[in-house]
Amino acid sequence: MLYHLLYSLQSQVSWFNVFRYITFRSIGAAITAFLILCILGPKFIRFLQEKQIGQVVRTDGPESHLSKQGVPTMGGILILAAMTLSTLLWADLTSGLIWLLIGISLFFGGIGAIDDLQKVSKGTSKGLSPRGKLLLQVAGASIVGLYLILHPQYDGNLAIPFIKGFHPDLGWWYIPFAVVVIVGASNAVNLTDGLDGLAAGPVMISSAVYLIFSYAAGNAIVSGYLQIPFVPGAGEVAVFCATMIGACLGFLWFNSYPAQVFMGDVGSLSLGGTLGAVSIITKQEILLAIVGGIFVMEAVSVILQVGYFKMSGGKRIFLMAPIHHHFEKKGWQEPKVVIRFWIVSIILGLLALATLKLR
16 A cells, blocks of 8 residues: 555655665565564453463373463464555555465464364364365365466476476476375474574564575576576565565564463464465475474474374374474473574575575
């Protein structure tokens, strides 16, 4: 809205010309999302407390987590609100990619909200059935894949890191590929969201990396120099990534240890799914495995634990899965686990950015 309103007046007020720059609007979007969280956060937390929308803790989890019982949850609603409002203010709303990202973030947020509400109403840690949740996620992700494959300026080619000139065309198979990436990212972030600030930090770091990739992909000169796929309109996605950074940073103000509020599935499923969608749009899908290495590690730890438990007749690889609980069981304090995972996430983000010069 600000972009369309103020940039149109740049002939009368020359200063408004700055709204043409994606970098300026990205900074404005991040700050706006952060301020929305900081201003509305306390009131929203009180609202959740009054409605008794609190966390239901697993009885088989670490004993230190029992004190988290009843802490307000579904704070992801505030994250989504900040991202959406900030995007509407600062992004170019004629971009179909922007509306696609708003749609997928709200759709996955809706799935998470239903899951959270069922947990609260039942008083258990189980909400939507795994099958029902997966079907809804697949439906939402399929829309993203279908939209992109039908887009006249998009194709089903993959960009393979470290390999120049090799871009296999998946054709219509790009849709199921997109589903795997988006649904996988959504559930991986959901599994990571188990400690105070653990999910928000790596999501913020991953968003910052993809902000850079989206800006580069949307610029024909920069993308050509860096030998990455040029995606017309992808530069505007940088503004959306900036709202994710600002919203997660603002949420950490209240979610840092000891947390005053949890994001819940409404936040984690949405943020993960949106990250997956951004990686698809920017043609850096495979690189998400590096950028979001923390999320991959968390998901793989659960898969290995469950698989080995069934095959070995009850034995375990980790003391507890996801892997952040394993380190808690080994005696690491919760803040130490979180900060060290953030450090690893930063290193992985830098490695991903380094691939820009290794193509």
